[in-house]
Amino acid sequence: MSAEFVFATAQYDSGDWESAPLLPANLIDSLVRYTAVAVAPSGVVVPLAGEALFDYPLVWLTGHLPVRWTARERANVTRYVERGGLLVIDDHNHDIDGVFHKTATDEITRAFGPLVELPKTHDLYHCFFDFPNGPPGTSQELNGWGDNLVHKTLSAIEREGRIGLLYSSKDYSSEWNFHPETKRFMTDDPTKFGVNIIVYALTR
Amino acid sequence: MRGIAFAALVALGGLLLRRAGGGPVVRADAREIDSALVHWSTRTAPAVAHLTFADAPSPVVRDWAAALRGAGTRVTWSARAPLPAVAAAVVPLADPRRPATVLVSAPAGSVIAVRDGLGEIDSVRVRAVGAAVTVPRTAGLVQVAVRGTAARVAPRDSLVLRRLLVVGDATWEAKFAVAALEEAGWAVDVEWSLAPRVTVIQGRSPKLPVDTARYAAVLAFDTVGAARAAEISAFVKSGGGFIAGGDAASGFAALLPARPGPLVPARRFDEDSVHPRRALALTPLIARSDVELVPLDIRPDATPGLAVAAWCVGRGRVVQVGYPETWRWRMHGADPDPVAAHRDWWGALVSGVAYAPPLPAPRAVGTDAMPLASVLAALGAPTSATISPWRAIDDPRLRAALFAVALAALLLEWGSRRARGAP
Numbered sequence: 043m044s045a046e047f048v049f050a051t052a053q054y055d056s057g058d059w060e061s062a063p064l065l066p067a068n069l070i071d072s073l074v075r076y077t078a079v080a081v082a083p084s085g086v087v088v089p090l091a092g093e094a095l096f097d098y099p100l101v102w103l104t105g106h107l108p109v110r111w112t113a114r115e116r117a118n119v120t121r122y123v124e125r126g127g128l129l130v131i132d133d134h135n136h137d138i139d140g141v142f143h144k145t146a147t148d149e150i151t152r153a154f155g156p157l158v159e160l161p162k163t164h165d166l167y168h169c170f171f172d173f174p175n176g177p178p179g180t181s182q183e184l185n186g187w188g189d190n191l192v193h194k195t196l197s198a199i200e201r202e203g204r205i206g207l208l209y210s211s212k213d214y215s216s217e218w219n220f221h222p223e224t225k226r227f228m229t230d231d232p233t234k235f236g237v238n239i240i241v242y243a244l245t246r
Numbered sequence: 247m248r249g250i251a252f253a254a255l256v257a258l259g260g261l262l263l264r265r266a267g268g269g270p271v272v273r274a275d276a277r278e279i280d281s282a283l284v285h286w287s288t289r290t291a292p293a294v295a296h297l298t299f300a301d302a303p304s305p306v307v308r309d310w311a312a313a314l315r316g317a318g319t320r321v322t323w324s325a326r327a328p329l330p331a332v333a334a335a336v337v338p339l340a341d342p343r344r345p346a347t348v349l350v351s352a353p354a355g356s357v358i359a360v361r362d363g364l365g366e367i368d369s370v371r372v373r374a375v376g377a378a379v380t381v382p383r384t385a386g387l388v389q390v391a392v393r394g395t396a397a398r399v400a401p402r403d404s405l406v407l408r409r410l411l412v413v414g415d416a417t418w419e420a421k422f423a424v425a426a427l428e429e430a431g432w433a434v435d436v437e438w439s440l441a442p443r444v445t446v447i448q449g450r451s452p453k454l455p456v457d458t459a460r461y462a463a464v465l466a467f468d469t470v471g472a473a474r475a476a477e478i479s480a481f482v483k484s485g486g487g488f489i490a491g492g493d494a495a496s497g498f499a500a501l502l503p504a505r506p507g508p509l510v511p512a513r514r515f516d517e518d519s520v521h522p523r524r525a526l527a528l529t530p531l532i533a534r535s536d537v538e539l540v541p542l543d544i545r546p547d548a549t550p551g552l553a554v555a556a557w558c559v560g561r562g563r564v565v566q567v568g569y570p571e572t573w574r575w576r577m578h579g580a581d582p583d584p585v586a587a588h589r590d591w592w593g594a595l596v597s598g599v600a601y602a603p604p605l606p607a608p609r610a611v612g613t614d615a616m617p618l619a620s621v622l623a624a625l626g627a628p629t630s631a632t633i634s635p636w637r638a639i640d641d642p643r644l645r646a647a648l649f650a651v652a653l654a655a656l657l658l659e660w661g662s663r664r665a666r667g668a669p
Contacts, residue, residue, distance in 0.1 A: 045417045045468070045493060045570070077441045079416055096577040099418055125577050125585055126425060170440060202429055244416035245438050245448060246425075 047073070047244060049085035050098035052129070054115055057107035057142070060087075061134050062215035065102070071222035072233040073240055077170070090115040095122055100243035104132045104215040108145040111153075120153050123199060123206035128243040136180070136188030136213035143211060150199065150207060157197035157209050166196070166205065170241040171234045177210070178235050180217040188213065204246050208239070247662065251655035258648040276300040276326070283310050286319065296629070297323040301394035302617035312624040322629040323621070327393075330356060333616040334390040334397040336381075338405045340462065340602035341593060342431030344380045346401055351376040352392050359391045387612060395617050400610030405602035408462040409450065412436040413471035419492040420467040422573035423592055424448075429585075430593035435461075439470045456481045462600035463487030469497030483560025487599025491567040495529070502566045503539035503557040504531035510548045512571070515578045522579045522587065523553070523569065531555050531568045542598075556598065563599040 049066045053059045066085030073081045088094050088101060091114040095101065101122075111119065119129060131150070133143045150157060160166060162176040176195055183192045189211075199207040218233050225231050272292040274282030279297055286292055287310075297303075297311060315321040333351045352358050352372045359369045360379050363386025370377050381388070387398045410427060414420050416438050424434050435449035456464060456477050463486060464471075464478050471478065471494070479501055482488045490498050495506045506529035515525045524547050531552040533539050542565065543554035553568045576588035614620060 045415075045419065047418075077416075077444075079440065093578070097574075099421075099573070099577060122577075126422060126573075127577065170446065202425070204425065241416060241440060241446075244418070244421055245436070245446070246421070 046080045046082045048082040050088045050101045052090050052101045052103035053087050054090045055112050056110040057105040062104050062219040064219045068218050068222050069236040072237050076237050099127045102130050104134045106134045108141045111149050130208045132210045132215045134215040136182045138189045154199040159195045159197050166242045170238050180212050182213045247655045247659035251652045254648045254652035294320045299325045302329050305614045308624050323625050324628045329618045330392040330395050331618045332392045332397050334399045336388050336399050336401040340405050340597045340600040346381050348379045350390050356392045362388050398614045401607050403604040403606045406605050409433045410463050411461045412465045414468045415470050418573045426589040426592040429589050458486050458601045465489045466494040467492030472497030482562035485561040485601045488564045503537045503555050504533045507532045515580050526569045529568050565599050
């Protein structure tokens, strides 16, 4: 019986769900590089409206375009979170005035109620690597792209004291969407926070 | 005068003979019983008293009647309707959220109502000879009533619940089992082995020795904890619990009652399945020849189908789980509430093995665990209500009056003789 972690990317009817194609391989590489977690060498794409969603308790969702879930997708997402899954939604536009942010947060609010900001002391920032200042910044934020803001926090929907849905305006989908080999030219690996997200999902 | 005195003495003698032979019967029915007991104890002492109960009497009434019986009154009793034979006991459980179960014996088909000092807790219809009702924390005495007859019981003692320790890799099985146990109210320490020489602690630091002073049970879902197998084995032998799930079997073979068989693959969760665990993958347990195990879950759709088994090692209990991925039940299950079902299942497994020393409860007053049995012990079997009724001649004042009449007549007779100078 395989107990491997499999990185899953959510496929939804609206929008460009496949907009960060290198991100899965990059996070898988980081997981192998920094941890002993058994991990499948490649990720999977899982339809948000399908039963297969429930095979993957951590799913990554991103895009630039409007997010409008179908009734089936919305029902599945709600059930997924209530049962203990962790859905990570990252705004690939890095723009709180952009269509992804507006529509995604609208969908989240309809399904779960308002998002709540996570404090810097949250387990997510300390469960493997330590991020005392909260979520690490991205080059998009520092270069003033998108909404020209440095987002200090991430937001979440929590169930039973655990994050069920994590929302990011920081555009990690751009920040981590590079070939893993590129890491050897970097002084600091930006995907370390991605490892924290996966470790959090696997342990909390 | 002489005739009057003679007649009065004869009548008095007759009354005394009537009393000595069983005498008059006084009766009290239901609501009159309290006042009747006071009256019989302080003013008159009837030879025979018959009590007719509407329900089982309270311990005070029952004991008072028994005391009256000890004082010489023959006390008999009957009931308007047969009293239900109800008995109850509160047994502590190693469960943080539901720390006790009320065991009830009652006639088949009767409806029992369970309540405590704060109000109603539950009601249930008895199918055969009894029922078990798991209850949250109770306040005061627990009362189990059947048709107005109530057994009142107090928990014998409570259990000291210590923490749980989970040792192993970060896997979905371990993560969801820990989540289920935390939701069930257990305090869980986890030693996640995340990288070579990198262990992440969740909860309190488990670096301390694993012993029954700190932990109720240890859970392992892989072979990472096998390095501490000797320590865990000593923990179990001293009374601690151990559960091996996931892929832990090969790491703890000496502690476990079975070895895993060939994998039975998972099936699609059927929408109308009432047996959700049959959809899970299974590594059936094949019992070791040298142990006597207790099967806890058998899958009839698999051969061999032993899915969960337990046995004792020293003073501790060990459970081996043959389902490597129970988390899929929680995520996929089609039960009305698979999250709760998964949580309750894991909670029950842990409750079954957890080391939980008892903490004696203070002695409670006013308990009456077996009302009918107590009445039978105190007052004997019920009698039919055919005893002769009370009549005016049974009034003790009549005896005093007859004695006074006889005395007065004799005095008058004596005075008359003296006045006449007769001898």
